[in-house]
Amino acid sequence: MAPLRFSANVSWLFPELPSLPARLRAAGSSGFEAAEVGWPYGEPPEALARAVQEVGLQLVLINTPPGDREKGEMGLGAVPGRQAAFRDGLEQAVLYAKALGCPRIHLMAGRVPQGADRAAVRSEMETVFLENLRHAAGVLAQENLVGLLEPINTRITDPRYFLDTPQQAAAILEKVGRPNLQLQMDIFHWQIMDGNLTGNIREFLPFVGHVQVAQVPGRGEPSSPGELNFPYLFQLLEDEGYKGFVGCEYQPRGDTVEGLSWLRSYWDKRGRPQAGQ
DSSP states (O other): OOOOEEEEETTTSOTTSOSHHHHHHHHHHTTOSEEEESOOTTSOHHHHHHHHHHHTOEEEEEEOOOOOGGGTOOBOTTOTTOHHHHHHHHHHHHHHHHHHTOOEEEOOBOBOOTTOOHHHHHHHHHHHHHHHHHHHHHHHHHTTOEEEEOOOOTTTTOTTBSOOOHHHHHHHHHHHOOTTEEEEEEHHHHHHHHOOHHHHHHHHGGGEEEEEEOOTTTOOOTTSSSSOOHHHHHHHHHHTTOOSEEEEOOOOSSOTTGGGHHHHHHHHHHOOOOTTO
16 A cells, blocks of 8 residues: 655745745755645746755645735635636646646635625525636646645634535536546545545545645644544545645644654655655
């Protein structure tokens, strides 16, 4: 059974370092073979590509741009009236993905508009999302890229986020029916919304293109105190034959490198994946 492959989410890890290129270099020297970054758009793609190449990292995931953050936007995929901005953001994401050799883009759904009732706008937002996802699937297919849908919990993290359960995301993926659109399983969000992780992992893993991890409810290292038994979950992912990356998207509780003792002990037990597996 192949060991899991881990990816450092440098939007979260190494907060002690100011710039993304510095964080990417730190991820490489900490033993990661892969990295992911939420929004790389503050840096020129060449600077990031250079940092990735210097340490031999593979960049495995970026997000589409958030939209206007000052107006509270957090992705645009399902937001009525923002279709043109979603398409522009997608073009920008594709440009970065190509420059960075990154095969996956998280297509952010966005939030229920301020003041609107979720139930009242749900069907309109789903229609907008389906239309945008069909467009995105076509654009991404031309570049051999995969688009991901990530449910984000509405209990703690983002009460107005449109896409909040694995069931909702899977139903939308089924309606779009494009093979290059997959599910992004952030175990932190899934636990908070639905629990039943063993059942949900088994049910949805065939459609999952990327996994992310953090302890619940504090969102710290997998080894920090909390609800989740990560040795069990990692074993489950291995047993189910998961071949993608597991993104470390958590808030280090102290020094990032010291906090990686859980990962070093995983590597000690399992061995590290061989490059190119």
